[in-house]
Each structure stands twice: as C-alpha cells, then as structure tokens.
Amino acid sequence: MPADSPVVTVSDGLVTLRPWSREDAGFMAEASADPAIRRYNGSHDRLGRPAPPPSTTDAETVIDQFALNWRAFAATGVPSGVAFAILDERSGELVGCCGVDDWSKEDVAQFGYWIAPNARGRGYATQAAILLTRWLFDLGAARVFLTIVAENEESVAVARRAGFVYEGTMRGHGVWQGQRCDVMLFAALPLEWAVGRLDGGTDARQGRSPVRRPHRSGARLDG
Ligand SMILES: CC(C)(COP(=O)(O)OP(=O)(O)OC[C@H]1O[C@@H](n2cnc3c(N)ncnc32)[C@H](O)[C@@H]1OP(=O)(O)O)[C@@H](O)C(=O)NCCC(=O)NCCS
Numbered sequence: 001m002p003a004d005s006p007v008v009t010v011s012d013g014l015v016t017l018r019p020w021s022r023e024d025a026g027f028m029a030e031a032s033a034d035p036a037i038r039r040y041n042g043s044h045d046r047l048g049r050p051a052p053p054p055s056t057t058d059a060e061t062v063i064d065q066f067a068l069n070w071r072a073f074a075a076t077g078v079p080s081g082v083a084f085a086i087l088d089e090r091s092g093e094l095v096g097c098c099g100v101d102d103w104s105k106e107d108v109a110q111f112g113y114w115i116a117p118n119a120r121g122r123g124y125a126t127q128a129a130i131l132l133t134r135w136l137f138d139l140g141a142a143r144v145f146l147t148i149v150a151e152n153e154e155s156v157a158v159a160r161r162a163g164f165v166y167e168g169t170m171r172g173h174g175v176w177q178g179q180r181c182d183v184m185l186f187a188a189l190p191l192e193w194a195v196g197r198l199d200g201g202t203d204a205r206q207g208r209s210p211v212r213r214p215h216r217s218g219a220r221l222d223g
Pocket of ligand 1: 014036037040041112113114115116119120121122123124125126127147148149152154155158161
C-alpha cells in the first residue's frame with residue numbers, strides 16, 4: 001500500500017478484513033487459478049471464455065489498482081472498487097477476498113467474494129459478507145446486493161446465511177463458455193437486515209446463538 005492509502009480493518013472474532021498488500025500477490029495469483037474462482041470471479045470475454053489465470057506480477061497490478069481505489073475512497077467517501085483480503089483472525093492466515101464492485105449514485109452497493117479452496121467450509125465467506133455488509137451500511141448504503149450464477153450453490157448458501165433476501169432470477173444474464181446462464185439476485189436493506197445487527201448475534205448457520213458470533217468492532221480508518 002502506498003503510504004497515503006487509508007488502512008481500513010474490520011474484524012469479528014473469526015475473520016479480519018484488511019486492504020490487500022503487494023506481499024499478498026503470490027496468494028492471490030495461486031487462488032485465482034482455482035477453477036471455481038476463475039468461473040465465478042474471473043474476467044472473461046463476450047463468449048464467456050475465461051482470461052488466463054493472473055501471474056504474481058498481474059496480481060501485483062490488481063493490488064496496486066485496489067490501493068488507488070482506497071485512495072479515491074479516502075478522498076470521496078465512495079468505496080467503489082475497494083477490496084479487502086480476508087484473514088483468519090487468530091492465525092493471520094490469508095484465506096480469501098471480498099470487495100465492492102460498485103457503489104452507485106443512488107447509494108446502492110454491490111460486492112463479491114472468494115475463498116481459497118483449502119480454506120472453504122469454515123464460515124470465512126459468510127462472516128466476511130456480514131462484516132462487509134455492515135461496513136457498507138455504516139457508510140450509508142441504502143441497499144447492498146449480490147449477483148450469483150444460479151448453479152453456484154455454495155455462494156447462494158453464503159448469501160442466505162449472511163441475511164440476504166432472494167429477489168429473483170435474471171434469465172440469461174450471464175455467459176460462460178458460449179452458454180447463457182441464469183443469475184440470481186440477492187439483496188439486503190439496512191432496516192430489515194438482522195443478521196449482522198442483532199446485539200445477541202444470530203448464528204449465520206442456523207439462526208441460533210453462535211459459537212463465535214459477529215460483534216461490532218467498528219471500522220478503523222487510519223492514515
Ligand atoms: C462461494 C464460496 C466463497 C463459499 O465458501 P464456503 O467456504 O462454502 O462458505 P463459508 O466460508 O461461509 O463456509 C460455509 C461452511 O462453513 C460452516 N461454518 C462453520 N463456521 C461457520 C460460521 N461461523 N458461519 C457460517 N458458516 C460456518 C457452514 O456450516 C458451512 O458448512 P457446509 O459447507 O458444510 O454447509 C466458495 O465456494 C468460493 O470461493 N467459490 C468460488 C468463487 C465464488 O463462487 N465466489 C462467489 C461469486 S458470487
């Protein structure tokens with residue numbers, strides 16, 4: 001991160017979200033080669049043919065762009081294009097990524113996420129989605145939404161556990177390897193979103209008291 005980039009961190013007892021650093025480029029490059037991450041997060045052409053996985057140098061360029069977006073956020077308060085690395089809070093191990101794809105003129109935010117293959121199944125994506133949603137609402141988002149390819153059941157489960165409401169399916173909205181695919185729309189509104197707001201917490205898995213419940217730790221904006 002350039003010295004004048006803001007350093008925003010949020011955490012909840014399970015995960016910490018912090019801006020990407022150039023030292024993370026190897027992890028990003030390796031994870032980006034995972035077939036599911038290429039399928040659901042990678043860029044592709046108009047026919048849905050995926051771009052080659054990024055090299056470590058490519059990943060450094062992506063991280064540099066994130067840093068520029070963080071600087072723009074510091075100047076404007078609009079977090080379009082900012083991204084967090086997701087870390088296991090206890091070990092500090094890098095496990096994934098979540099980032100704000102867009103923040104519209106109407107204060108509607110969209111975000112996405114991925115978890116490295118060997119770190120899946122432990123709740124990191126759900127907790128990161130809850131933390132990021134709370135951060136966006138605290139910034140004044142009027143609506144936060146996710147778009148998920150209909151066959152991506154793991155991501156649909158994350159959206160539901162994180163308290164997002166299914167709003168419908170956009171038929172033929174996506175394309176992959178020459179085939180159109182349906183894309184599901186999930187959203188949360190600040191006044192109805194309960195998962196990350198309840199003081200007592202709601203277990204994102206089952207709606208019961210959580211083992212490690214998310215708690216408000218506040219966003220820290222330094223530098
Ligand atoms: C989609 C994706 C992020 C989901 O990751 P995941 O590891 O399945 O999701 P989570 O991190 O929330 O983990 C959920 C699992 O951890 C369990 N879990 C453990 N502790 C948990 C906690 N505190 N909170 C929630 N779930 C917890 C859940 O019960 C669930 O287990 P199950 O899979 O046996 O049902 C991952 O599959 C991925 O990166 N895919 C490729 C990229 C992608 O699809 N990105 C999304 C594009 S829209």
